[in-house]
Amino acid sequence: MNPMSLLIATAVLFVGSHLLLSHPLRDGLASRLGERGFQIVYSIVAFATFIPLVQAWRAMPPEAPLWTVDEPLWALATLIVLFASILFMGSLIGNPALPSPKAAFAAQGAPRGVFAITRHPMMWGFALWAFAHALVMPTGAQLLLSATIAFLALVGSAGQDAKKARLMGDAWRHWAARTSFVPFGRQVAGAAPWGDAIPRGHALFGGILLWLAATWGHGALGYMAAGIWRWIG
Structure with missing residues (x-):
């Protein structure tokens, strides 16, 4: 996978996981885990998807402005x-x-x-x-x-x-x-x-x-x- 494709993929993963957890999956997870448990899971997923996004951004070759x-x-x-x-x-x-x-x-x-x-x-x-x-x-x-x-x-x-x-x-x-x-x-x-x-x-x-x-x-x-x-x- 070339660097730009990897950056796009990690961006989609980052945004998609946030939107899924914030809306369609939120009520079900919060009812099972409790509000505090849900917030912990949400934070873990946020960091787990944000770190690859930043790494992919840093790995991009130099580009002309x-x-x-x-x-x-x-x-x-x-x-x-x-x-x-x-x-x-x-x-x-x-x-x-x-x-x-x-x-x-x-x-x-x-x-x-x-x-x-x-x-x-x-x-x-x-x-x-x-x-x-x-x-x-x-x-x-x-x-x-x-x-x-x-x-x-x-x-x-x-x-x-x-x-x-x-x-x-x-x-x-x-x-x-x-x-x-x-x-x-x-x-x-x-x-x-x-x-x-x-x-x-x-x-x-x-x-x-x-x-x-x-x-x-x-x-x-x-x-x-x-x-x-x-x-x-």
């Missing part, structure tokens, strides 16, 4: 990763989309901060992170890897809407009616004030710290310098 990557494009990608980091950190507290016994209670609150931006801030964080990498590493292998992560994040979010509506009923439907799938969708439509979408402290400062640490680690681990370290390193 599909477009020129200049400093303005790097600056744009840096800002996108910062925004993605803020969304991710904000999603860790009070998120009705996470598997938690307090999810229905969290859904009763007014959407604020990252949840006023999108009801799936964690998944959009992953998707935007993948998009930023595609911007500055425009090779066939990186585009495939980024598309795999973005597809799983956004299609998985759409599936999560249906699953949560089934599990939480009106609590989730009311939450969905007051939030947007697409970032800033309600603000652009005039259905919510822009002030509601200002990230809260844990999202803003936690996101900045995550962004600084992750971009510093990018260079420290031997990859190309990223983030502000590209200009101040």
Whole structure:
């Protein structure tokens, strides 16, 4: 199997296993294993399929970039990763989309901060992170890897809407009616004030710290310098 075919195969395995476990197989496995047991199995499968995907990506031969990557494009990608980091950190507290016994209670609150931006801030964080990498590493292998992560994040979010509506009923439907799938969708439509979408402290400062640490680690681990370290390193 040539390197690109192997990368495609591992990407299909990664996405397919996630979607199967998240939706058609979830209820049956959770009823047999319990919620905690299911989460353990899900995590094992996730790592077991992600590692071959990364190994296949690393094994790709050098490729010519599909477009020129200049400093303005790097600056744009840096800002996108910062925004993605803020969304991710904000999603860790009070998120009705996470598997938690307090999810229905969290859904009763007014959407604020990252949840006023999108009801799936964690998944959009992953998707935007993948998009930023595609911007500055425009090779066939990186585009495939980024598309795999973005597809799983956004299609998985759409599936999560249906699953949560089934599990939480009106609590989730009311939450969905007051939030947007697409970032800033309600603000652009005039259905919510822009002030509601200002990230809260844990999202803003936690996101900045995550962004600084992750971009510093990018260079420290031997990859190309990223983030502000590209200009101040």
